[in-house]
Amino acid sequence: MLALMRKEATVLFASPVAYFVLTMVALITSISFFEHLRLYNHQLFLFASSSMGGFETDTIPDYINLRDTVFLPVMEQLGLLILLPIPLVTMRVFAEERSLGTDELLLTSRLSAGQIVVAKFAVTFAFIALMMTVSFVYPATAVISGGLGLQHLLAVYLGLVMLGIGIASIGLVCSAFTGSQIIAAVSTVGITFLLYDFSWTFEFIGEETAGVLDALSLHPHFGRFSEGLVGAANVTYFLCLAVISGAVVRFSLDLRRVGG
Amino acid sequence: MCRAFGDHLVLDSLDLAIERGETFGLLGANGAGKTTFIRLVTGYLLPTAGSVLVDGISPGVNPRAVHERIGFSAERPQLYPDLRVRQGLRFAGGLRGLSGAALEAAIDSALRRFDIGDHADRLVGNLSKGYQQRVSLAQAFLDEPPLLIVDEPTSGLDPLQRAEVREVIAGLRGQRTVVLCTHDLNEARQLCSRVAVLHEGRLVALGAADEVLGGDDPLALFRGHSP
Numbered sequence: 001m002l003a004l005m006r007k008e009a010t011v012l013f014a015s016p017v018a019y020f021v022l023t024m025v026a027l028i029t030s031i032s033f034f035e036h037l038r039l040y041n042h043q044l045f046l047f048a049s050s051s052m053g054g055f056e057t058d059t060i061p062d063y064i065n066l067r068d069t070v071f072l073p074v075m076e077q078l079g080l081l082i083l084l085p086i087p088l089v090t091m092r093v094f095a096e097e098r099s100l101g102t103d104e105l106l107l108t109s110r111l112s113a114g115q116i117v118v119a120k121f122a123v124t125f126a127f128i129a130l131m132m133t134v135s136f137v138y139p140a141t142a143v144i145s146g147g148l149g150l151q152h153l154l155a156v157y158l159g160l161v162m163l164g165i166g167i168a169s170i171g172l173v174c175s176a177f178t179g180s181q182i183i184a185a186v187s188t189v190g191i192t193f194l195l196y197d198f199s200w201t202f203e204f205i206g207e208e209t210a211g212v213l214d215a216l217s218l219h220p221h222f223g224r225f226s227e228g229l230v231g232a233a234n235v236t237y238f239l240c241l242a243v244i245s246g247a248v249v250r251f252s253l254d255l256r257r258v259g260g
Numbered sequence: 261m262c263r264a265f266g267d268h269l270v271l272d273s274l275d276l277a278i279e280r281g282e283t284f285g286l287l288g289a290n291g292a293g294k295t296t297f298i299r300l301v302t303g304y305l306l307p308t309a310g311s312v313l314v315d316g317i318s319p320g321v322n323p324r325a326v327h328e329r330i331g332f333s334a335e336r337p338q339l340y341p342d343l344r345v346r347q348g349l350r351f352a353g354g355l356r357g358l359s360g361a362a363l364e365a366a367i368d369s370a371l372r373r374f375d376i377g378d379h380a381d382r383l384v385g386n387l388s389k390g391y392q393q394r395v396s397l398a399q400a401f402l403d404e405p406p407l408l409i410v411d412e413p414t415s416g417l418d419p420l421q422r423a424e425v426r427e428v429i430a431g432l433r434g435q436r437t438v439v440l441c442t443h444d445l446n447e448a449r450q451l452c453s454r455v456a457v458l459h460e461g462r463l464v465a466l467g468a469a470d471e472v473l474g475g476d477d478p479l480a481l482f483r484g485h486s487p
Contacts (some may be wrong), residue, residue, distance in 0.1 A: 006348075104338055
C-alpha cells in the first residue's frame with residue numbers, strides 16, 4: 001500500500017495542477033485576508049476621525065474586532081473558495097487510472113480494492129491538509145498576534161480540513177465513476193454546490209424536511225468550527241462522509257469486475 | 261465458462277485447459293474475445309457463468325493468491341506517463357510485494373533483460389511505443405511469476421525489437437507458463453507449443469501449433485471456419 005501512496009504523491013506533484021492549486025489557494029486567501037484587514041483598518045480610522053480627541057479604544061463598538069471583522073469572514077469565504085480547487089485535485093485520482101488503463105494494473109496487483117481506496121483517499125486528504133496549511137499562514141500569524149486564541153484558531157483549521165475532506169470525498173466518488181477528468185471535476189462542483197447549504201429550503205418546504213436537509217448539508221457542520229466549537233457530531237459527520245464515499249468507490253471498483 | 265456484457269455474449273461456452281510450463285497461443289481476430297479471456301484469468305473480470313482456475317485457485321475467490329502467480333503485459337501498455345522508467349518499475353515491484361535490495365536487483369535485471377537501462381531515468385510518456393512495450397514487459401517479468409500473460413507483445417515494435425522480444429519469450433519455454441495473445445500466425449507457430457483460435461467468443465480450433473496453423477488457409481480459422 002505504501003508503494004501506491006508513494007506513486008500517488010509522485011504523480012500528484014509531477015503535474016502542475018498541485019502547484020497551481022496550492023499557489024491559487026494561498027494567493028486568494030491572502031488577497032481576501034488583506035482586503036478584510038484593510039476594511040478593518042478603515043473602520044478603525046473612521047471611528048478615530050469621528051471622535052474629537054483622536055483615536056480612543058473606548059469609542060470603538062464591540063462588533064469591530066479582528067475576529068468578527070477579519071478572521072470569520074475570511075474563513076467563511078475560504079469555505080466556499082476551496083469548492084473550486086479541490087475538484088482539480090480529485091478529478092484525476094481514479095478517472096486518470098481508468099483512461100490510462102492502469103486501473104487494471106492496480107486491480108490485478110496484490111492490493112485489495114479496499115487497500116487501493118484507502119491509499120488514494122489518504123494521499124488526497126494529506127494534500128488537502130497541506131493546502132489548508134498554506135492558506136492558513138497569513139490569517140494565523142495575524143490573528144494570534146491579535147489575540148484570538150490558539151484554540152479557536154485550531155478549531156477553525158480543523159473545520160476547514162474537515163470541509164476539505166468532505167468535498168474531496170465527493171470528488172473521489174465522482175472520479176471513480178468516470179474515465180473523464182472533466183466530467184469528474186464538473187460533477188464534483190455541481191454536487192458539492194448542491195449539498196453545501198440547504199438553509200434556503202426553510203422558506204419553501206416544510207420545516208421538518210428542510211431541517212433534515214439542512215442537517216445533511218456541509219455548511220452548518222463547518223459553521224460550528226468557525227465559531228471555535230469542535231463538536232463530536234460535526235467531526236463525525238465529515239468522517240462518515242469520507243467512510244461512505246470510500247465504500248461507494250470500493251463498490252464502483254467491484255462493479256467493474258461484474259459489469260466490465 | 262461464459263462472459264456477457266449486457267446481452268452481448270463475448271465468450272460462449274469456452275472450455276480450455278492450459279498446462280503448466282507450456283507456451284500457449286491464443287489467436288483470433290479483433291473482437292474474438294481474447295482480451296476478455298485474459299481479464300477473466302487475471303480476475304479483472306468475473307465470468308457470467310462457469311469458472312476460471314489458476315493453479316487450482318479461483319481469481320474470484322482468492323484474487324491475491326492468483327495475482328501472486330501472474331505477470332501481465334497488456335497490448336496497450338499499462339504505464340504512468342508522469343513517472344520515470346525506474347520509478348514505474350519500482351512502483352510495479354512494490355505492488356508485487358518486492359522491496360529493498362530485492363526490488364532494486366529485480367529492476368536492474370529487468371532493465372538489462374529488455375535493454376532499457378539507457379532510458380531508466382526518462383519519463384515513460386516521452387518514450388516511443390516500442391520502448392513503452394518493453395517497459396510493460398519488464399513490469400510483467402519483474403518478479404518472474406510462474407504464469408506470464410502477454411497480449412500482443414510485439415505490436416508497435418520494429419523488426420529488431422520484435423525479434424528480441426520473441427527471443428525473450430522463447431527463452432522462457434519450459435521454465436514458465438506463457439499465454440501469448442497474438443494476431444501474428446508466424447509468431448504463434450514460432451513460439452507456441454499449442455494454440456487456440458477464437459472466433460466471436462467460440463473456440464474454433466485447439467491443438468499443436470503446427471497442426472492447427474499448418475493448413476492451406478490458416479486465416480480461415482479467423483473467419484470462424486473449423487479446420
